[in-house]
Amino acid sequence: MPEMTRAIAIDAMGTEGGVSICIEGVFDYLTHAAAPHRVVLVGDETTLNTALDRDYAKHARRNLAEVAHASETVEMTQRAADGVKKKDSSIAVAVRLQREGKVAATVSPGHTGAFMAASLLTLGRLENVSRPAIATFFPTEAGSTLILDVGANPTCKAQNLLEFAIMGSVYSAAVMGNATPRVALLSNGEERSKGNELTLAAYELLAQSALNFIGNVEGRDILRGRADVIVCDGFVGNIMLKFAESVRGFVTNAFKRQISSNNFSRLGAILMGPFLRRLRRMFDYAEVGGAPMLGVQGICIVCHGRSSARAITSALHMAAKMMDADVNAHIINALTNGVRKPAETT
Amino acid sequence: MPEMTRAIAIDAMGTEGGVSICIEGVFDYLTHAAAPHRVVLVGDETTLNTALDRDYAKHARRNLAEVAHASETVEMTQRAADGVKKKDSSIAVAVRLQREGKVAATVSPGHTGAFMAASLLTLGRLENVSRPAIATFFPTEAGSTLILDVGANPTCKAQNLLEFAIMGSVYSAAVMGNATPRVALLSNGEERSKGNELTLAAYELLAQSALNFIGNVEGRDILRGRADVIVCDGFVGNIMLKFAESVRGFVTNAFKRQISSNNFSRLGAILMGPFLRRLRRMFDYAEVGGAPMLGVQGICIVCHGRSSARAITSALHMAAKMMDADVNAHIINALTNGVRKPAETT
Numbered sequence: 087m088p089e090m091t092r093a094i095a096i097d098a099m100g101t102e103g104g105v106s107i108c109i110e111g112v113f114d115y116l117t118h119a120a121a122p123h124r125v126v127l128v129g130d131e132t133t134l135n136t137a138l139d140r141d142y143a144k145h146a147r148r149n150l151a152e153v154a155h156a157s158e159t160v161e162m163t164q165r166a167a168d169g170v171k172k173k174d175s176s177i178a179v180a181v182r183l184q185r186e187g188k189v190a191a192t193v194s195p196g197h198t199g200a201f202m203a204a205s206l207l208t209l210g211r212l213e214n215v216s217r218p219a220i221a222t223f224f225p226t227e228a229g230s231t232l233i234l235d236v237g238a239n240p241t242c243k244a245q246n247l248l249e250f251a252i253m254g255s256v257y258s259a260a261v262m263g264n265a266t267p268r269v270a271l272l273s274n275g276e277e278r279s280k281g282n283e284l285t286l287a288a289y290e291l292l293a294q295s296a297l298n299f300i301g302n303v304e305g306r307d308i309l310r311g312r313a314d315v316i317v318c319d320g321f322v323g324n325i326m327l328k329f330a331e332s333v334r335g336f337v338t339n340a341f342k343r344q345i346s347s348n349n350f351s352r353l354g355a356i357l358m359g360p361f362l363r364r365l366r367r368m369f370d371y372a373e374v375g376g377a378p379m380l381g382v383q384g385i386c387i388v389c390h391g392r393s394s395a396r397a398i399t400s401a402l403h404m405a406a407k408m409m410d411a412d413v414n415a416h417i418i419n420a421l422t423n424g425v426r427k428p429a430e431t432t
Numbered sequence: 433m434p435e436m437t438r439a440i441a442i443d444a445m446g447t448e449g450g451v452s453i454c455i456e457g458v459f460d461y462l463t464h465a466a467a468p469h470r471v472v473l474v475g476d477e478t479t480l481n482t483a484l485d486r487d488y489a490k491h492a493r494r495n496l497a498e499v500a501h502a503s504e505t506v507e508m509t510q511r512a513a514d515g516v517k518k519k520d521s522s523i524a525v526a527v528r529l530q531r532e533g534k535v536a537a538t539v540s541p542g543h544t545g546a547f548m549a550a551s552l553l554t555l556g557r558l559e560n561v562s563r564p565a566i567a568t569f570f571p572t573e574a575g576s577t578l579i580l581d582v583g584a585n586p587t588c589k590a591q592n593l594l595e596f597a598i599m600g601s602v603y604s605a606a607v608m609g610n611a612t613p614r615v616a617l618l619s620n621g622e623e624r625s626k627g628n629e630l631t632l633a634a635y636e637l638l639a640q641s642a643l644n645f646i647g648n649v650e651g652r653d654i655l656r657g658r659a660d661v662i663v664c665d666g667f668v669g670n671i672m673l674k675f676a677e678s679v680r681g682f683v684t685n686a687f688k689r690q691i692s693s694n695n696f697s698r699l700g701a702i703l704m705g706p707f708l709r710r711l712r713r714m715f716d717y718a719e720v721g722g723a724p725m726l727g728v729q730g731i732c733i734v735c736h737g738r739s740s741a742r743a744i745t746s747a748l749h750m751a752a753k754m755m756d757a758d759v760n761a762h763i764i765n766a767l768t769n770g771v772r773k774p775a776e777t778t
Contacts, residue, residue, distance in 0.1 A: 305674030306675065309681070321628045332651065332655045
């Protein structure tokens with residue numbers, strides 16, 4: 087089926103909210119994309135076909151949604167190593183379809199660790215990439231910043247951070263349309279002399295590179311939007327991401343306590359509704375969409391388990407953009423030619 | 433002057449808002465503390481005496497505020513190494529008064545790096561402490577969590593994190609009144625197997641210790657208040673702290689954009705005022721007060737340069753509590769006896 091090559095597979099069993107959330111996201115994508123790619127929903131075919139027949143039988147683009155059967159699912163509570171052993175899980179099948187050339191991208195809101203492991207084992211790494219990384223968008227006052235790595239690699243070498251920077255810069259240029267993305271290194275001070283052993287070494291590599299490297303940025307610079315791409319190891323990135331996610335719950339709970347206190351506050355809350363909703367959404371990564379796994383030989387987008395239909399839609403748009411912009415070819419090119427490789431790396 | 437021993441010195445030139453902010457904070461403390469300690473305001477004596485005579489000549493506790501002259505100030509733009517060379521700066525004098533036994537605590541909203549260096553050089557470390565740490569309170573749904581280190585040590589060993597945990601636990605018990613503080617290690621996953629080389633090694637030391645160690649916590653657990661004390665290296669802690677500080681500006685700006693959009697929102701903002709103010713304050717560490725430097729042979733409280741009078745007041749209360757609870761004696765005791773020291777440390 088050569089016409090399927092540019093399709094997107096989605097692990098339809100992964101969303102905590104159930105398959106209907108995922109299917110709704112798929113049809114939102116099919117409805118609104120100008121030239122949508124075919125989507126292959128992976129999971130229990132009876133469940134999926136029943137849901138499709140019930141809700142989308144008459145949808146104008148129903149023919150762009152297919153089902154591929156997978157008999158198992160990876161449970162969120164499983165260890166990644168165990169999850170990846172399930173060879174017929176919706177994650178495994180959705181990734182395998184990509185290796186077999188039947189789709190060109192895979193989206194999963196399922197078990198992140200199992201998805202990452204399956205992607206790496208099944209698809210492998212891009213040429214010259216020593217470690218793939220997960221990249222996430224943080225909201226900023228100016229738009230958004232791509233931060234990587236946010237969890238794939240708790241321990242990194244300077245060379246890894248350089249590669250993250252190159253991959254992030256390519257992504258920002260090709261997908262986000264930033265002509266010369268500002269690339270920064272997350273550190274505990276702006277000065278070149280600030281940092282730990284890893285960032286001090288990475289600074290030197292980045293400064294020598296052909297990237298538009300603007301130096302160190304601090305924790306406070308993220309939301310200010312001082313850079314388009316910020317690199318850090320997956321330990322720091324993961325802690326930052328999870329802290330940022332939790333701000334939403336904190337704000338929401340503080341808000342609920344206040345509106346239960348008196349009627350003036352209740353009225354105020356109604357009038358301020360749009361602001362508060364926007365604020366909560368800004369910090370809710372389950373709403374934002376997907377996080378691309380950069381450096382794998384293929385296109386893999388990680389979604390939050392709590393993904394809304396809106397997040398699924400935006401992850402599908404992201405997969406389509408990565409396909410259309412041929413991001414991986416640009417990454418290979420940048421890693422091979424774009425950056426002077428220092429003789430010794432730390 | 434033996435009666436001065438239990439006094440507090442404050443670097444009165446350090447606040448970005450000017451000496452009057454600092455003096456206001458001092459008199460708020462003197463007014464509201466049940467049994468206030470004497471406060472020595474350090475800085476240009478003409479400036480300080482003029483301000484005191486003008487605003488507080490008739491204050492009932494005017495006699496508890498003294499002035500000690502310092503001819504210089506450390507500029508915020510200076511490098512710490514240069515700042516600490518100014519031997520007659522308000523920071524240097526405020527720390528020296530402590531070494532000379534004329535005060536028992538020093539508070540500074542001035543140059544953090546210079547204050548830290550002066551404290552270490554002038555007062556030295558407590559017995560068995562290899563590295564002092566700066567501890568800060570993060571707001572939580574349940575109250576607050578003490579996080580350390582937030583910047584003194586970008587690179588740490590496992591033994592350092594163990595010491596931070598012991599010092600933080602002692603502080604939480606002695607000053608915050610938590611009988612058996614829950615101590616946690618900040619990591620990228622809850623499982624014992626998650627982390628980087630540092631946290632994996634620190635986990636083992638903490639698990640062997642006599643502390644009430646509850647294991648790893650993730651970024652999302654901080655605001656949820658899952659632990660009373662959270663330890664991390666100063667690189668991660670500094671990035672987290674500065675990110676958290678910046679949330680306030682982000683919320684405020686999003687809020688301003690919304691209220692300028694229409695009259696309903698403006699009315700809503702007025703009615704929701706108390707909530708929004710509280711929310712902003714929760715993330716504004718300039719409002720919260722001071723951050724104790726734990727592990728120095730003395731009591732040193734770091735304040736934010738942008739400190740409000742309220743923050744100065746709360747830093748003075750904090751210094752008084754540390755004095756009254758004899759925190760350092762407890763730390764020495766815990767480090768010497770309270771924890772089984774493993775044969776080998778990483």
